[in-house]
Amino acid sequence: MINWPVELLELHVLHQEEERFSGGIVKASPFGTRADLSAIEGAQNAIHSKLDSKHTEFLRHADGWSSFSGEIDLFGTTDFLGSPRFKQAQEWIKLMDRGALGTYAKQRSKLFPIGKSVGGPDLLLMINEGGQLQPKVLWFANELVEEFVSFDEMFVSFKAYARKAIDYWIKRSQRSTP
Numbered sequence: 001m002i003n004w005p006v007e008l009l010e011l012h013v014l015h016q017e018e019e020r021f022s023g024g025i026v027k028a029s030p031f032g033t034r035a036d037l038s039a040i041e042g043a044q045n046a047i048h049s050k051l052d053s054k055h056t057e058f059l060r061h062a063d064g065w066s067s068f069s070g071e072i073d074l075f076g077t078t079d080f081l082g083s084p085r086f087k088q089a090q091e092w093i094k095l096m097d098r099g100a101l102g103t104y105a106k107q108r109s110k111l112f113p114i115g116k117s118v119g120g121p122d123l124l125l126m127i128n129e130g131g132q133l134q135p136k137v138l139w140f141a142n143e144l145v146e147e148f149v150s151f152d153e154m155f156v157s158f159k160a161y162a163r164k165a166i167d168y169w170i171k172r173s174q175r176s177t178p
Contacts, residue, residue, distance in 0.1 A: 002054075002152045004061035007159070014162040015067075021169035026070070031062035035077045039063065043080035047112070052126060052133045054151040055114065069158045070165075071118040089113035092123055100143050111138075114151075124154070 008031050015028035035043075040059055044050055051059070064076020079086040090113060098105040104127075112133055115124035122141045126133045137154040139145040148154035 002057070002155070004058060007155060008062050011155075011159050011162060014159060014166065018162060018166050018169060021166055021173065023173075026165070026169075027067065029065070029067040031065040031068075032076050033063055034061050035059045035063035039077040043077040046081045049112070049128050049131045049133055052135050052151060054135060055126070055133065058151060058155065067118075068115065069161060071120055072115055072122050072124065073118065074115040074124070075113070085116060086113065089116040089123060092116065092121075093125070096140070100140065102144055104138065104144070117141075 012028065012030060015026075018026045019028040037060075040051065040056055043059075058074075059077060062076075064079060065074040068074040073085065075083075075086055075089075093108060093111050093113065096108070101108060104111065107127060110128045111125045112128045113123055114126055114133075114137070116122060120141065122139065122145075125138045125140065127136060127138075128134070135150045137148040137151055139148070139154070146157070148157060
């Protein structure tokens with residue numbers, strides 16, 4: 001089982017390092033405050049589905065995260081009540097090209113957004129099977145970028161991406177230093 005307080009703080013520190021090494025080009029943002037059980041139940045009632053247990057555990061420690069990775073936001077319980085960004089993500093799913101969806105094209109109506117980018121095409125999706133969100137997380141950006149077996153795996157993978165981003169900014173600054 002993932003230790004959410006540790007994981008959340010580690011990723012936040014990585015974001016702060018990326019902000020520092022990028023010279024402020026990338027901005028670190030804190031994760032949301034924890035959601036209580038009534039907020040989670042309210043969200044599940046609003047979407048008429050049960051959230052995945054690992055995703056729920058994340059929400060109990062961080063109720064969403066704006067700029068979770070670059071411009072990708074992870075939705076919190078209030079988003080599932082019908083926020084504009086959640087509704088926009090639902091619209092994006094409807095508009096996605098069948099070719100971009102690949103093997104998931106036939107499951108389009110079951111795709112459920114748990115995150116989206118502010119300015120780009122990124123969507124983080126789960127599959128809703130009969131009113132239960134399944135553990136797998138799909139990352140689309142005009143095509144399937146990656147499939148994660150669980151919310152936990154997705155989160156840990158994005159920590160690795162944050163480390164790579166820091167390495168990029170360090171190397172970039174070294175190239176520009178005479």
